[in-house]
Amino acid sequence: MSQIINIFKEITSIPRCSGTHTPFINYMKEISSKAGFICLTDSHNNILVKKQNSKAKLAFQSHYDIVCLSDNCVPVIVENGDIISAQNSTLGSDNGIGCSYMIQLILDGVDGEFLFTSDEEIGLIGTNNLDIEIKAPYMLNLDSEEEAGICIGCAGGVDIFATNSNKKIIVNDENLDLYEISISKLQGGHSGVDIDKNIPNAIKLIAKTIKEANAKLLDINGGERINSIPVKVKAIVASKTTPIASHENMTIEKIDTKSEHLNIFDDKIIDFLYNFENGVRSLNVELGVVQNSINLAIISTNQDNIKIELSARSMANDELANLKDETIKMLEAHNFTVTTDGKYPAWKPDVNEFTNKVLEIYKEVNPKASLEAIHAGLECAIFKDKYPHIKVASIGPTIDFPHSKKEQVSIKSVEHVFEVVQKIVKEIC
Numbered sequence: 001m002s003q004i005i006n007i008f009k010e011i012t013s014i015p016r017c018s019g020t021h022t023p024f025i026n027y028m029k030e031i032s033s034k035a036g037f038i039c040l041t042d043s044h045n046n047i048l049v050k051k052q053n054s055k056a057k058l059a060f061q062s063h064y065d066i067v068c069l070s071d072n073c074v075p076v077i078v079e080n081g082d083i084i085s086a087q088n089s090t091l092g093s094d095n096g097i098g099c100s101y102m103i104q105l106i107l108d109g110v111d112g113e114f115l116f117t118s119d120e121e122i123g124l125i126g127t128n129n130l131d132i133e134i135k136a137p138y139m140l141n142l143d144s145e146e147e148a149g150i151c152i153g154c155a156g157g158v159d160i161f162a163t164n165s166n167k168k169i170i171v172n173d174e175n176l177d178l179y180e181i182s183i184s185k186l187q188g189g190h191s192g193v194d195i196d197k198n199i200p201n202a203i204k205l206i207a208k209t210i211k212e213a214n215a216k217l218l219d220i221n222g223g224e225r226i227n228s229i230p231v232k233v234k235a236i237v238a239s240k241t242t243p244i245a246s247h248e249n250m251t252i253e254k255i256d257t258k259s260e261h262l263n264i265f266d267d268k269i270i271d272f273l274y275n276f277e278n279g280v281r282s283l284n285v286e287l288g289v290v291q292n293s294i295n296l297a298i299i300s301t302n303q304d305n306i307k308i309e310l311s312a313r314s315m316a317n318d319e320l321a322n323l324k325d326e327t328i329k330m331l332e333a334h335n336f337t338v339t340t341d342g343k344y345p346a347w348k349p350d351v352n353e354f355t356n357k358v359l360e361i362y363k364e365v366n367p368k369a370s371l372e373a374i375h376a377g378l379e380c381a382i383f384k385d386k387y388p389h390i391k392v393a394s395i396g397p398t399i400d401f402p403h404s405k406k407e408q409v410s411i412k413s414v415e416h417v418f419e420v421v422q423k424i425v426k427e428i429c
Contacts, residue, residue: 098142
């Protein structure tokens with residue numbers, strides 16, 4: 001077993017769900033002290049490790065938070081030959097492998113700037129609020145998820161939040177029956193790189209069942225994270241007829257209670273969920289990736305209102321603005337009030353001396369290496385905004401099904417990419 005995998009196992013035991021910072025910060029302080037490096041943090045829990053009098057030409061960057069589908073999850077690693085996964089949770093190889101590479105380079109005494117950013121998975125919060133200066137002219141991001149792919153461009157994104165407070169009490173003069181509809185154990189996945197893989201969306205499926213039964217909505221909750229394709233949803237509805245399941249994983253149970261009055265939500269909510277065009281909106285043939293997409297991610301209710309969270313992505317900033325505005329108008333037409341947050345820019349593909357050098361080095365290890373762009377948000381786009389002079393490339397091992405319980409990584413792929421990283425260090429650092 002490689003030392004990188006051993007480091008990955010070690011940091012996997014450290015709580016790193018988005019919003020959890022102190023345990024990993026303390027760990028990095030220990031690593032830095034052991035290596036004779038300094039460890040700096042800022043007000044948003046970003047971490048920069050470097051030599052005291054560093055003359056680094058290359059900055060390495062990974063985010064240290066992981067997607068957790070349940071609160072305070074610490075993944076339990078499962079090994080099956082070359083494949084590492086986790087027991088009934090995400091693995092955290094996104095971006096734990098990148099962090100492991102960087103920790104090994106620190107322990108090896110490499111003169112680089114090692115930036116570990118916080119809360120990437122909940123809106124690139126650390127990077128957007130970075131208050132630590134990066135001086136190196138080149139940056140190698142280690143958050144890509146396909147071996148042999150050198151990412152030089154990515155999608156921009158924006159999170160959309162909608163609230164509908166139209167709720168009323170009606171007399172149950174139609175003698176409607178109550179039903180609990182639930183769906184779970186869907187595949188799930190990353191709402192960017194997996195959006196074109198025809199993965200079922202739990203919210204869309206349950207909306208289809210409710211709409212086609214012409215049912216009234218009393219309660220609905222589901223979805224896990226705004227950047228994940230939703231896996232499970234549960235709803236309470238009132239209907240004349242028994243709703244029909246729209247997926248084999250859906251269960252429908254009649255509630256043996258009659259009510260003279262029903263506290264129901266606006267019918268326009270189900271109309272929106274049913275009619276909304278979720279998923280891929282257009283393709284970029286030139287880059288071979290999705291151009292525009294939007295994911296219906298989370299839905300929740302409380303006593304007074306219903307809330308929906310969506311994540312829109314585009315490879316072009318103007319098209320992202322159009323997608324956002326179009327979605328807002330549709331939501332408002334269905335009686336929602338809307339806000340947006342978590343916006344990050346697209347990273348326009350940029351071929352330069354650094355990306356060409358990375359490609360040249362990578363091809364020594366893997367002749368299939370190529371420059372590409374991905375339909376997901378990478379922090380690189382924000383670094384390019386903050387530091388216009390910096391030249392950036394992103395690499396990483398093959399990670400399958402990130403942000404889901406099926407997430408897995410190949411040990412051989414991890415080792416191959418670290419070989420590339422070491423060659424880049426030798427050439428540039």
